[in-house]
Amino acid sequence: MIRVVLTDIEGTTSSISFVHDVLFPYASEHLPGFIRARYQDNPAVAGQLDAVAEKSGVARDDVDGLIEVLQGWIREDRKETALKALQGMVWEQGYQQGELKAHIYADAAEYLQRWHDRGLRLFVYSSGSVKAQKLIFGFTTEGDFTPFFSGYFDTGIGGKKEADSYRNILSELGVEAGTVLFLSDVEAELEAAEQAGMQTAWLVREGDLPETGRFVARDFAEVDTLLQKR
Ligand SMILES: CSCCC(=O)C(=O)COP(=O)(O)O
Numbered sequence: 001m002i003r004v005v006l007t008d009i010e011g012t013t014s015s016i017s018f019v020h021d022v023l024f025p026y027a028s029e030h031l032p033g034f035i036r037a038r039y040q041d042n043p044a045v046a047g048q049l050d051a052v053a054e055k056s057g058v059a060r061d062d063v064d065g066l067i068e069v070l071q072g073w074i075r076e077d078r079k080e081t082a083l084k085a086l087q088g089m090v091w092e093q094g095y096q097q098g099e100l101k102a103h104i105y106a107d108a109a110e111y112l113q114r115w116h117d118r119g120l121r122l123f124v125y126s127s128g129s130v131k132a133q134k135l136i137f138g139f140t141t142e143g144d145f146t147p148f149f150s151g152y153f154d155t156g157i158g159g160k161k162e163a164d165s166y167r168n169i170l171s172e173l174g175v176e177a178g179t180v181l182f183l184s185d186v187e188a189e190l191e192a193a194e195q196a197g198m199q200t201a202w203l204v205r206e207g208d209l210p211e212t213g214r215f216v217a218r219d220f221a222e223v224d225t226l227l228q229k230r
């Protein structure tokens with residue numbers, strides 16, 4: 001019996017194009033000014049720059065060099081925890097100033113509410129920082145969805161393609177692996193979750209459906225058919 005739904009964001013609850021064509025360019029444009037204004041006296045920003053310097057080998061006092069590294073990581077869609085933390089801080093300003101409104105698929109909006117009301121516990125696992133996750137669900141075009149979620153996990157718990165990350169989530173949740181349904185559009189993430197014993201549904205929102213033994217869904221209404229069965 002599935003009691004917990006753990007969901008990815010990009011390509012699952014929100015479109016890939018919102019993340020790549022709106023959020024990433026916004027971060028790329030605003031990160032330089034954001035960092036230059038804070039790198040000396042904001043401990044949260046300084047701490048993330050320490051991590052960028054360590055990972056990249058660029059000198060810690062070379063702020064322009066660190067900004068260049070971050071811009072490159074955005075272009076490459078690198079899931080670096082420090083980048084994700086800084087992006088979350090920049091997006092917070094954008095959402096609060098009304099410059100950003102998040103996309104959520106209509107079916108995701110409908111079924112997140114239904115599943116919550118039905119007593120399922122809902123959690124998020126995304127490469128975006130927990131702050132960014134709360135923002136994307138808090139400032140959608142359809143309203144605030146954060147009341148439906150019981151918790152959030154980011155790459156602080158481990159990478160999304162590693163089975164140990166899902167084991168860590170299970171031990172945080174204190175539930176049996178088989179009672180958790182993980183939703184994602186990325187097959188390697190589903191494989192890792194399955195290795196940890198979770199059930200999975202593969203969201204394929206566009207294009208041909210893959211030939212696979214996995215449960216595949218076009219949208220959350222189809223995921224719901226699986227939830228009603230198990
Ligand atoms: C949390 S909103 C921004 C999403 C993001 O930065 C990202 O890299 C997408 O990762 P996901 O694990 O949701 O595919």
Ligand SMILES: [Mg+2]
Nearest residue numbers: 008010011185
């Ligand atoms: Mg995804």
